[in-house]
Amino acid sequence: MAAAEGVVAPGRVAVVTGAASGIGLSLCERFVAEGMRVVMADVEEPALAEASAALAGQGGAVLPVPTDVSDADQVAALRQAAMAEFGAVHVLCNNAGVGGPHGPLWQIPAGDWEWVLRVNLGGVINGICAFVPVLTEQDAAHIVNTASVFGVFAGALGPYGISKHAIVALSETLHFQLQSHAPHVGVSVLCPGAVRTRFGSSARNRPAWAGQVPEPTDAERASADRFDQLSATGADPADVAATVVAGIRGQQFYILTSSNRNDAILRRGSEIVAGGPPAPPFP
Numbered sequence: 001m002a003a004a005e006g007v008v009a010p011g012r013v014a015v016v017t018g019a020a021s022g023i024g025l026s027l028c029e030r031f032v033a034e035g036m037r038v039v040m041a042d043v044e045e046p047a048l049a050e051a052s053a054a055l056a057g058q059g060g061a062v063l064p065v066p067t068d069v070s071d072a073d074q075v076a077a078l079r080q081a082a083m084a085e086f087g088a089v090h091v092l093c094n095n096a097g098v099g100g101p102h103g104p105l106w107q108i109p110a111g112d113w114e115w116v117l118r119v120n121l122g123g124v125i126n127g128i129c130a131f132v133p134v135l136t137e138q139d140a141a142h143i144v145n146t147a148s149v150f151g152v153f154a155g156a157l158g159p160y161g162i163s164k165h166a167i168v169a170l171s172e173t174l175h176f177q178l179q180s181h182a183p184h185v186g187v188s189v190l191c192p193g194a195v196r197t198r199f200g201s202s203a204r205n206r207p208a209w210a211g212q213v214p215e216p217t218d219a220e221r222a223s224a225d226r227f228d229q230l231s232a233t234g235a236d237p238a239d240v241a242a243t244v245v246a247g248i249r250g251q252q253f254y255i256l257t258s259s260n261r262n263d264a265i266l267r268r269g270s271e272i273v274a275g276g277p278p279a280p281p282f283p
């Protein structure tokens with residue numbers, strides 16, 4: 001337990017994906033404030049350059065590495081860059097994520113399914129495969145995978161919610177496996193409620209290969225608007241970063257950032273045991 005307290009500490013090394021904005025950037029700021037050295041990975045190069053220059057200007061030891069987390073080779077190159085610069089990695093935050101459409105599943109274009117699942121779930125898988133061998137070699141290490149509160153109750157946000165449920169399941173499996181293979185490597189799954197970030201415009205990073213963005217239906221627009229409103233009134237990402245650091249230090253596995261979905265989380269368990277069906281997420 002003492003080891004986990006020591007992974008967020010001066011001289012330790014963190015790798016954060018989705019580091020140029022929102023929750024990822026706040027995590028980097030917090031880790032720098034803790035005296036850590038930070039590898040900042042993001043697909044949005046100008047934003048990454050700006051964010052890393054700002055942190056370096058405040059005296060932070062940061063290394064920006066342009067990375068598309070959906071590409072396993074780029075994540076392997078991220079590990080190489082981190083090791084070449086700092087020689088170790090103690091904290092890995094698989095945080096990069098995108099939204100995508102919320103419409104009926106059977107109407108979601110194949111390109112959107114692929115984009116959302118490759119970034120949100122594939123990005124975490126790539127991070128685990130690239131970094132767990134490095135993390136297990138440290139005296140103590142910790143992995144934080146960013147899911148969503150929409151990953152722990154019966155939400156209905158299309159491929160996004162599905163990817164986040166999968167990240168929770170992945171993190172639980174990883175926890176069990178590391179407990180038996182390398183118990184000095186902790187795992188947390190961050191399940192934020194609404195947070196004030198640039199998440200509502202995540203289509204800015206939608207790749208050309210995903211095809212043309214289809215015109216949203218009225219129902220999809222309403223769902224997206226409701227989601228954006230939730231985000232706009234959400235938590236300060238700096239507070240989320242503080243919650244994450246406390247969660248790492250406290251060996252907390254599920255890290256929630258708000259309590260307003262607790263009833264829905266508890267209801268899910270009861271519904272499963274009782275045979276369902278799930279109640280709709282928005283009353």
Ligand SMILES: NC(=O)c1ccc[n+]([C@@H]2O[C@H](COP(=O)([O-])OP(=O)(O)OC[C@H]3O[C@@H](n4cnc5c(N)ncnc54)[C@H](O)[C@@H]3O)[C@@H](O)[C@H]2O)c1
Pocket residue numbers: 017018019020021022023024041042043044047067068069070095096097098119146147148149191192193194195196197198199200201202205230231234
């Ligand atoms: N904001 C919220 O209300 C909220 C709630 C729950 C969960 N989350 C999750 O938090 C995480 C961070 O999102 P945020 O809210 O800070 O949004 P954000 O858009 O402000 O930041 C996300 C970052 O990820 C980067 N990114 C996108 N695709 C990438 C890729 N392929 N490779 C590398 N980087 C990529 C973006 O460039 C951006 O800098 C996401 O996983 C998101 O699903 C956010």
